[in-house]
Amino acid sequence: MNTALALVPAPVRAIGLLLAAVLLEWARVLELRTTPWPALTLLLGGLALCLLSLGWSPDELGLGRSRLPERLLGGLALAGILLLPAAVRWAGGPALAPPFALAAVVVSVGEEVAFRGAAFVALERAFGPAVAVVGTTAGWTAAHVLSHPLQFLPAVAAAGLLLGAWRWALRDLVGPIIGHVIADLAL
């Protein structure tokens, strides 16, 4: 972590990062309700989330290169798990239009980098791993309150718990990014 971030007390930094991620998600959803350029809004929203990782090293974020083949495969396995309930009941549907497909990639990466990356490592250092997993799951679920009907939120929370558990258990963010991107592109 760079020196500027290190000056902020760890609990304040952690809670601030999580709140910033949630507020950025809400701002994106609210802007989408009025903007004539939804794909651009999604892109900017995803990039803004990525900015929350500034000051953290790739290793701290879980983006180091050790055992990369296993982590890439892990991402595919996560994608399979995330999509399995939809695949079993699949009845077809249109794919995302190309501008939204690109936006989906950026938003997925941004959400992972912000929640399971920066917010996770900050919460873990301030309060320990249990709070990191539970806190990022709660923040991720809150971030989807404005965009999802109430009955979808348990599945959103469970997906957040799964990705957070992966992040903690394997010290890895590559897998959650790959799994999340594939799942968003497919659905």
Next chain:
Amino acid sequence: MRARLALLVAAVVAYALAAWAVAPGFYDGIAPPQPYRWVSPPPQFRGSNQQPLSGHQSVKVGTNGKTDPATVFTQDGQAAISFTPGAFVTPPDHAPVSIDIKPQPVFPDPGGIHLSTNVYCVTATSTLAAGQQLLVTLQYSDQLPAPSSMYAYQGSGPWQNIGNTGSAAPFYLSARSSTLGCFSAGYPADAGQTAQGARVSGGQAVPIIVALAILVVVLAGIPLAVIRRRSGGDEEDEG
């Protein structure tokens, strides 16, 4: 390590249970929840309404003599049709099939049906081939009760219920149709429709993606595990 594995397994089980409770399961809301564009807006939306847009696409005939698969969207994404290779009768000159989706201001009286969306008519320069179907997907407003079925008519009517695929993401509804025509999502006017439903926005190839993911994990994971075990054994031998 066991605690980490236990948490991961518990998280997988929790996800499976939660995702199974609501179709399609994982859904991240990338398709934007923009205000619905009405042809004739309900009173509460009149002030801010924008007119819905139409869609057009030309579908080529492949070298195998069959029309290509495609998804045709309206420009605002409120209506879409998807179809597989050979869905349309190949024109005699192998010319591309031109497909249009247009919102309709005038349509037959739906009678006892409450229409929750605009009416969209799908036209093409060729007819659907025998035994082929379109997947019609319509967005509906998140500010009103959710529709339960897709309704369709050809020519001057009447409206018919063509069902609902049921595998849905929020605020979309899909149904299969064996004819071109006009479509809208709605519910019986005497039904008390209050809850928001689920919507279909599933990718074309979700089962294929999942199968490929499993296949790659298994096919690449086994050799990788063998390599890691051997290199681990070598390290032990060296140590």
